[in-house]
C-alpha cells in the first residue's frame with residue numbers, strides 16, 4: 001500500500017505526481033494569473049496540494065498572446081524571486097503552450113521553442129476545427145527533434161465521435177496530456193468521457209492542472225477522490241514524476 005493512498009482509496013494529495021506540467025501562472029502575460037499576488041496564491045495552492053515542481057506554460061497564440069521565450073523567461077525570474085521571498089518550497093520552471101497557428105509553423109525550425117523535460121513540446125489545437133496541417137506539423141516537430149505533447153486532447157470537439165483519432169496520434173508518437181479538472185466536469189460531460197476513456201485505454205502520458213485561477217485549485221481538490229485519476233496514478237506510468 002503506497003502511502004499517498006489513504007484507507008478510503010482517496011488520494012491525500014498530488015505528491016506522487018511530483019510535477020505539474022501545465023499552468024498559466026506567470027503574472028499578466030496570458031489569461032492566467034493577473035498579478036504577482038495572484039500567481040503566488042495559486043502557487044501556494046498547488047504546493048499545498050503536494051506539487052513540488054511546476055512547469056508553467058504561458059499561451060503563445062499569435063492573435064492574442066505573442067509571448068516570446070525572452071518575455072516568458074523574464075517572468076520566470078520574477079516569479080522565482082518572489083517564491084523564494086515568500087518561502088514557498090517549490091521548484092519553478094517554464095515552457096509554453098503553443099497554439100498550432102501560422103506563426104507556430106513559421107517558428108518551427110527557425111526559432112528556439114520553449115520545451116520541458118526531454119525536449120517535450122506542449123501544443124494545443126483549435127477546439128472546433130481540426131487543422132488540415134496537423135499531421136504535417138507533428139512530423140515537422142519530430143524531424144526537428146521535439147517530442148510533441150498534445151495539451152488536453154479531451155477538449156477537441158471534432159474528435160468526440162472519432163476515438164480512433166487518438167490511436168492515430170499515439171501511433172505517430174504524440175504524447176497526450178489530459179487536464180485533471182476534465183475528470184471532475186471542469187469543461188463538459190463529453191470532455192470528461194473522453195478523458196476517462198483515454199485513461200481506461202492506457203493512452204495518457206502526462207496530467208496537468210491547467211491552473212488559470214482559484215477555481216482550478218478547487219477542481220483539483222475535488223479530483224482527489226476521482227476513481228479514474230486514482231487508477232491512473234496507481235498504474236505508475238505517468239511521466240510527470242520523471243521531470
Ligand SMILES: [Fe+2]
Pocket residue numbers: 022023024097151210
Ligand atoms: Fe493551458
